[in-house]
Amino acid sequence: MSAREEVLGRIRTALGATRAAVPDVVRDYRQAGEHPATGPELLDLLVDRVEDYRATVLRCAPAEVGATVRAALDQGLGAGWAAADVVVAPGLPADWRPEGCDVDDDRPPVQLADRSASVTAVAVAIAETGTLVLDGSPDCGRRALSLLPDCLVCVVTADQVVGGVPEGIGRLDPLRPLTMVSGPSATSDIELQRVEGVHGPRTLLVVLAA
Template sequence: MTDARAEILARVRRALADRPPAPVVPRGYRRPSGPGDVDLFADRVRDYRAEVRVVPAADVPRTVAEALRSRGATAVVTPPGVPGEWVPAAVRTSSSETADAVVTGCHVAVAATGTIVLDHDAPDQGARALTLLPDYHLVVVPRDRIVADVPDAVAALAGVPTQTWISGPSATSDIELERVEGVHGPRTLVVVVAL
């Protein structure tokens, strides 16, 4: 008894035996293009209903503290590599399950799409659950981590095994297209761009 799959494939091969091979089609894919525009990145992030603050690098601790205070965050979790001056010790917690906010860095950010990519093996970005459980996520994006487009981000992520791509606060729509936020992650996203 013969295998039906093998028989069908053999028939296809016989039918195509006298045909010339398919031509190779040149592809004009976009290639990495370099640094991204901060203003474009900020505009794209705002399009997702996220808050963006662009500040000098020296003002990051003050800006993060103000953002957390305005949110009323009293239990903030951070990965171990987040600089201590970013989050006041009085509000730090060690559990993402009881935290009302998380503060992280990022691996790369894409200006054209407003997307932020976390590397969950990096000390300032933490495990995936750390960034999905709290309702409020504040991400500090250094200027030199903003790239122009997705191919730049993919190149920057070579060898990064555990990633989360974030384009705004967590949101989905039901069958009637009613937007629901916070279903699969933080309902609020604040991005601090450090120049």
């Protein structure tokens, strides 16, 4: 008998010929947050929660994303950064990109480690938990792009912000490779004291356009 047949057979034996009735799953937890979509309370909540992870948020009008991305890079890399050191997702809107920046292509992913910063869009932002979700679409880029450069800039638009986790999960496509980002990489492995910045980007900057 194959291992597959044997393990499945064991499960059937364990559960018995007449299986216990399956309990109803009551989903009476909150399906949505309290604040109306795109409203100021919802955006304020997102900003508060993202900053609580010691990430930086820069707010701007939708037309000012390009300038604000540059301001974010000034903060993350220090003034005088070279555009060639910044790599952006291939589908990032042209007016969001710093002039002269590197655009990700099909190079071996480890080469992205040579860049100082990356800029991506997001698919969804969850306000209550301060979570940004990248879904591998052209404007979010492949997973290595938001991982290897030490400084990550994510652009969030107001329509992408939801209240709670159930709304976020509902908007996502589980067949895509997803990365949920809540603050810079961190560890609590030494005396349970949180230290920001281990293997992932040590600096996270969020540009919120509304």
